[in-house]
Amino acid sequence: MIIALAQFNPIVGDVTGNAARTIEWMERAAEEGTDLIVFPELSVVGYSPHDLLDNTAFIDAVESAVRHIHAHVPEGMGAIIGAPMRNPDPVGKKLLNAALLLEAGQPVQMTAKMLLPTYDVYDEYRYFEPAERQEPLLFKGVRLGVHICEDMWNLEEYATYHMYDRNPVAELVKQGVDLLINLSASPYAHNRHDVRTGIITILCKRHGVPFLMINQVGANTELIFDGDSRVHAADGTLAACAPSFEEALIYWDTQAPESCRVPQHDRIADLHDALVLGIREYVDKTAVFDDVVIGLSGGIDSAVTAALAVEALGPNRVSGITMPSVHSSEGSVSDSEALARNLGIAFHELPIRAAVDAFENILKPLFAGTPFGIAEENIQARSRGVLLMAIANKFSRMVLTTGNKSELAMGYATLYGDMSGGLAVLADVFKMDVYALAHHINGRAASERIPSSTIEKPPSAELRPDQKDEDSLPPYPVLDDILRRYIEERQDEEVISAATGHDRSFIRSILDAVDRNEYKRKQAPPGLRVSVKGFGSGRRMPIVVRVNRAAIEQMMNELNEEAQA
């Protein structure tokens, strides 16, 4: 039997477009003599349609799209697609996260997801009722153990914070299956490739059954799907694999065992590819703007953002604007100019002094006698924001913001200033990784794309004379480590202090700054998510909140003393 793995890139909500492309892919596969083609989780609607799923008219449209696809399955072939389907039980959530086996002229065989991720960026229990059980689907006499994404992740070896009392894969195997098939919408994060390999290898060895995993590819707002679809033979070895970060239709012949070279993954190379894909997808799928515009400061963040944008869209669709003020260094303009020249992008210099002066004059009656401070710094950043947005509005471009995860964590950014834009490319990339990306970009190009002076200069916001980031923030290697522990590993003050050797009050000052700046992140543009815990929909912190770590420490000490007394 020839099985096609459709590593497919749906557009969220576009049921008619996704259905048309599903039909095209089925026809392509039929020409190759395919028996069965398998699409990813929710392939008809993309992952995730979010609250579109609450809209009855949208679910009617999905049902129509499924009927339409079913009517076009090539004779003799089977197609497994993913779609939200109405829950036949009137009690419980109204939908199931379903996989449908469609054959020409045959009734639909349906199975549905049992384990519904409801943590991090996932809200599946908001919409879906978990299936009570799954039965193998029958196709040409073969028993297919079809299940969906999270259903395969309940392995003690890899458990994190999601633990379930059911094990869908084991329950399917117990009923007798010839092949396990997992439909996924599993986003990229560092190391995710290896984790998938680890889990599937264990499952193959444990159950002695081949395993096919087919994942979405492409990006939807903040989520980047890397694909990484594959087949493992019953002994766990890799029998077929799709490339990462691009659409692919690959074939696997169950009768002709082949082995596939295990792809090598490098953390920074993958990060680079993920961000490039994320930019391209955001611009192309929204289809509102053809081009992007980026404020170039001469610093590393805007340089890396511009270089990634050029790889995503080509140099003709990217322009750079440098907007020097009286506090800007000479390098601010010359390094930006060099970068633009290296990248081959349009470049303009728009000094902001006249706008800043105008604002300061307008405000003079109110501000007279007050010292230069945050208000004046922000006027500069916001004047740049106004100019970039004006250019974007005038020429129908989108602004890419350039702030990194370390800055966003600490609130070291100006709302409505450098935070203005449609997509935050580096929002989930710590500062030290921005440097690593710069080296990777230059290394790949075998020439200087990002000027070495940009890489070497000490980071600065240049909003007051001789300002350096390190005046306000700890050195980035120290800061990034603490932030990673707090945000991604969910450690708190005491644990981080013990692990890093920094005293608690220093750690506390950083964690408090992260908490305090939630209001800024609430208004940030969506950011491309590349870690296991990014800002955005995966980290939902209250804005009006008071976590008084000093008072908590004191209360706990007092209770301990009382207990010992």
Place this chain on the structure above:
Amino acid sequence: MIIALAQFNPIVGDVTGNAARTIEWMERAAEEGTDLIVFPELSVVGYSPHDLLDNTAFIDAVESAVRHIHAHVPEGMGAIIGAPMRNPDPVGKKLLNAALLLEAGQPVQMTAKMLLPTYDVYDEYRYFEPAERQEPLLFKGVRLGVHICEDMWNLEEYATYHMYDRNPVAELVKQGVDLLINLSASPYAHNRHDVRTGIITILCKRHGVPFLMINQVGANTELIFDGDSRVHAADGTLAACAPSFEEALIYWDTQAPESCRVPQHDRIADLHDALVLGIREYVDKTAVFDDVVIGLSGGIDSAVTAALAVEALGPNRVSGITMPSVHSSEGSVSDSEALARNLGIAFHELPIRAAVDAFENILKPLFAGTPFGIAEENIQARSRGVLLMAIANKFSRMVLTTGNKSELAMGYATLYGDMSGGLAVLADVFKMDVYALAHHINGRAASERIPSSTIEKPPSAELRPDQKDEDSLPPYPVLDDILRRYIEERQDEEVISAATGHDRSFIRSILDAVDRNEYKRKQAPPGLRVSVKGFGSGRRMPIVVRVNRAAIEQMMNELNEEAQA
């Protein structure tokens, strides 16, 4: 037995502060001879701490706070509090949404929530494992049917989109209870008071048991809790009730049946009180800014926002800035001035012309030869945003934004312009209700607070000559009705067209505009939620999305034709 209903206002995350106030209230109640005091759902942490619940150190702090409270329960008294507690079962979510009965020197009696709302603004299954069952708690020989918020809402008469296969109240009654006690964190929305009364009356009559509901009060970012705590006697009549929108400690003597006058609720009066509470709470609980600043346009939205802010904070904590441009009407300044005088707030006029000119000069090399358009309109709105934020930064004030739900729905607002600020007061109030609020405010004051010229003039953004809202938008009575159907009642094109008599293409143009502007709302400040479906955390729509209603209609028509053929 004397039972105290503690209609309590916790601060999210502030476990030590909430614990200290819990102890104070227990002591106050003890002085009144109280046997049992009941606090609301999650009273120790506020509703909702969101992802703070994923932080182990935070849960340790909660456990300490519970121990601390337990150690201070007055002798002979019982206290029921709400807190997230660790799930003793290693499988499943790590926490339970628990109610704890604390008595001096006695072991804790615990019960936990069975029905976990996971829709709209609620994410409870993200954190909590549903309890498998609940048993009555025993206090001084009385069997208390303690359950939590949603546990009482599974009534067919009131079912909406949350349907469960368990009925915790019925299951408790079956085990024998003398009194039902519901700990709630149930936010205000229009009509919510009557729905609660309806549900509890049915439950009392059905089960013949008195019912005590104790709700949080106060506001946490977007959610406004109205309190509305009460006791219904076994026959369903109201036996005691707390005031809405304020903290209260009220007492009910189980032996001395009294009746309580049923409070009258007026939709606009409640809306007014909710918004005033929401503003006051946001400012006071964040405790970063003492004062607020508002851009006054002479229009109805900024006038109502300012009037509400004055009621929330007093006139000395509110200032108004009018920022005329060359396109501003004369009334823009004079009506703003009259408003400020009526309200007794500080007032400044800052003409924006010099800033707008500066930007246009800077951009002249790029914009030469292009016509006046959205870019130029937005430069005006954004120049105002820069000025307001500069004032906010300089004097440590918070900007209140003034846009209403109709505008926000249609994207009729400028990102980083009039959308700049910390809290969007009217984000969940349709335009026609803004007018109703203006009349209510003037009626209450028995004098003109909001100038009649502001109420009477046709709405305009005043960003180009002679601009009126109705040039770009349908008349507000028509628009609000369509938006309410789409957003709050989840109707779509076909249904709305049939219900309103407007043709499908007109409805489609409005729904498409709502969808297309999700990216703006993503970056909007948090808004006070007062409807059953506001923008913000209760409505999670994808940003990169394509809903092609014309293509869907065509596909469905073709399928129908094929089916009939």
